[in-house]
Amino acid sequence: MNKKFPISFITQTLFFSIFCSLISILSFSQTYQLHGYVKDANTKEGLIGVNIVVKEEKSISQSNNYGFFSLKLSPNKNYQIIFSSVGYKTDTFFVEPKKINVTLEITLQPIDYQLDEVVVKAEQENFKLNQISSLVLTPTEIKSIPLIFGEKDPIKAFQLLPGVQQASEGSSMFIVRGGGSDQNLLLLDQATVYNANHLFGFISTFNTDPIKHIELYKGGFPARYGGRLSSVLDVKMKEGSSEGFHGEAGIGLITSRLTLEGPILKKRASFLFSIRRTYFDIVRELIPIKGFDVKYWFYDFNGKLNWQINSKNGLFVSVYTGTDKLNVNEELKVGLAKINYNYGMNWGNITSTIRWNHIFNEKLFSNISIISTKYNFELSDVYSRQLDNDKYERQTNYLSSIQDINLKADIDYFANLSATIRFGGVFTKHQFKPQILKVGADSSRVVSISNFEWALYSEYESRWTKRLSSNIGLRLNFYNTGKNSEYFVEPRMVLSYQVNDSWKLKGSYAYTSQFTHQLSNTGVGFPTDLWIPSTQRIPIASAKQISGAIEKTLNYGYFLSFESYYKKMQNVVSYKETTNFINVSDNQETNYWETKITSGQGWAYGYELLFKKNTGQFRGWLGYTLGWSVRQFDDLNGGNPFYSRQDRRHDFEIVTTYSLKPSIRLSANWIYTSGNPITAPLASFISFKNDKVGLIDYGNVNAFRTDAVHRLDLGIQFIKKRKKFERTWDLSVYNAYNRQNPYYYSVETIQNTQTNTLKYELRSKALLPIIPSVSYNIKW
């Protein structure tokens, strides 16, 4: 779909939806636009996706990503308007539009986890009209699920939903519908997070405490999102309470956390900051080991300032920074020489977003953002040898980084009760440094690539009839790959048909493209995984995805959905055989790294089933995914297709929470995932006389499938409400029956001296046995 479309066609198509809406706008007259924000009553945070039902018009619409809504009503009628959202008490307002000429502020009262009847009502109405393949988990839900090390990690929670799997045991890298983990767009307050891994992938960079809303799109992507093939994880941070000072703190086995938020400037502004840090390094200091020292720590900082300048303008500044640092120091004595070996790595992200919300008029809402993001990784290796006064030292550093600056504009136009238009654009400048090698003071091997991309999009969300609605969009992406430029025209469409009160049918088509790729030797989220741009030699990846769904809302808060998807990917990349992220003696040619990479195509298809109960004492879900993921590269496996590392045939999960009492909450998860294909040794043979090493027969690429992963996680929370705060003791057990799930495989040599024979065995190594955790949390 790239480059083949003439610009005139692109322009015509891009603005087709705007014309459609203009027609619908002109068809109405004598109307009044009721508009405002829906906010949390306690913190005055804007609420996203609140359902707004105008009873007299039998219409339903939703607040936007900033809590803003606008309803086109007749000035001469009285209306009953119902606002409902999960976790909030449903509120009904009786309005006479002609008497209101200001920006409204509707506040919804948060409700306790236990209050069912209100939630049931909200949940039944809480369906997204024109969205398919999207998953939302609230911070409360995430915090009630037992997870590894007791860390309430949103990505780990999403991995328990159908269509989403962990890249490897315990990893916060995730794969969606058979796509690579680099095909997931991770957004934190609109900023791309390139590496969302702490602790070598065991914990994600997303701290749940400062998160307001988190949503994962697996398909049917709205046109406002672009740049990745498989999913969008959109994380929005809280804006900070402007009503009073609140906070959360917790002490766990791995990390401690503190979040504070409160009003400033007479409630016209608010702040929020949240920090999290490990203390393994501090504990390590207490245990002296002669000649050997290992230190590791990571931290996260999330901060946000929010200033409501006036009723039409709001300014937001949000920052995230997080770093991991590992250092190993070893002293050896070889003969009379003292040898010191010091190596380590550090990696981290810094993101910042400045956002300006402006209401042009009651129908037109805009958001302008300047965003920057940076991910960098450094590997260092210092060797020194001292013999009397003769000292030799050699230092090698390997660095890799990616830095983006974005300018983004999003505009929402609320045409009428059944039509909303969204349009906007984004410009991104990338600075890639895939590899910089410094040996001593010499840093001649610096590879730096600057390029840019921009995109324009338009969405037309409409309810055509009482039953049929759609979100039709178009995204135009322009990529500059150095000397060449490429256009991609990406149609997006979601159709939704409400069969009756409980049944709904949905279908979608999405064309997506991806300009940046990540190369991984390990597939488990190591910081060594490199981000690289498309270049003249490395083509831009693209995918077409169709999906269909049937959904049923049942009584008592039950919900059932069955989805199927088919995704065809072009120009996905992989390392060639024998290559890795570093080659010290590589060719000195500047763009030599490009020759390590090959591109091919991929297919992913499958079915997903979700049966969820959202309310009551007993809540949770049951999910099942049957999926296939195939790749084909001319340069790999003799050009034959092979199952990709992301291929998981069966993925089954049960997630449950049971509120025994208001103060005691029990929870349990059980997951089962088929093994994934890897390239592993199958046999060995020697190939010449006195061959001591031998050759390995791997069969084909990914010919070996690892053992299935399954485990049970259990948790119990003791909640106590005090006068000024609420405390929670959180006890959990990860992998309760101590299943030895494979993390990696290695070949072991077994020598039998009696028979003078050898045997090679491929053994799976488990890293995560039964892990009990405890944490103490308070909230005020």
Add this chain to the structure above:
Amino acid sequence: MKSKSLKYILTLSFCQLFYSCIEVDMPLQTAKAKIAVIALLSPSDSLIAAFVSVVNPLDKEFNVSESVPRNAKVSIMSGGRKIILPYVDSTQRYQLFDKSLVKFDSQYELFVEVNGYNSVRSSYNTLKETIPMTSLLNDDKKVTFSIKWKDSPVEANMYNVFVRYWNQQIRSISYSGIIWNNNVGSSFSISDVNLSNPEITAIGNLTKSKSISDTTTFFVVFSNIDQQTNAFFSKRSSQYNQNESNQQSISDFISDISNKQADLNSFFERFKEPVLIPSNIENGLGYFGGYYSKTIKISK
């Protein structure tokens, strides 16, 4: 509603299956005990040699001394003639020099039988003979070598040319110091993939110094290997380095790193993508290929 939903699901499933069937010709494997053969034919040397070894699947006990069977029946057939290759203990190979059997541009069938294993076979067509034209230009400052030949369009060839001479200064045979087609390197290599002109010329320049004299004799070594055989040996070499590195423990690496920088590179071999070695041996592993190499005395 029920029937409508059912119809929808069935239609959707049908469409999906229709679109999604990507055939992966790869049943997930477990290796079986079999034979590996690496055999080469060289018409220029009149040589046929085959190294036969036993492939040991993981989880199966084996005796290292029995990894190279000495009692295999290795036979080669061409033009209706069949010859059994004898085992040569010094090379642990089954090999034979036979001028009348090993020829250019001929079809060969290889059969290997070892007791207790499925017999394996393969076939190979030796390359057509290419005779390069050579010339030498000697002036005050340099010696220029010119080697010209014509590529055979029906073959996938990989040519290599180098010049061998007696280096008076270091008193040994030397290959280096020659600049080939303006590139520094000890030899000139070219593949005929996407070659626009079948006429190939390699020009080498050697600056005059104390290393050579007016009486120095130069020998051009011209070799040609078919690209698939070349790919096999190149991958074998890469995998071998990788396997060697994987056998090195991290503590060995740390203690050895002081000795040579190259160890760092070797250490990172373990993080490389595995190298899969191609095979053209039916029922077994390995490769049956060929090459030839000609040494031509070059004079003015």
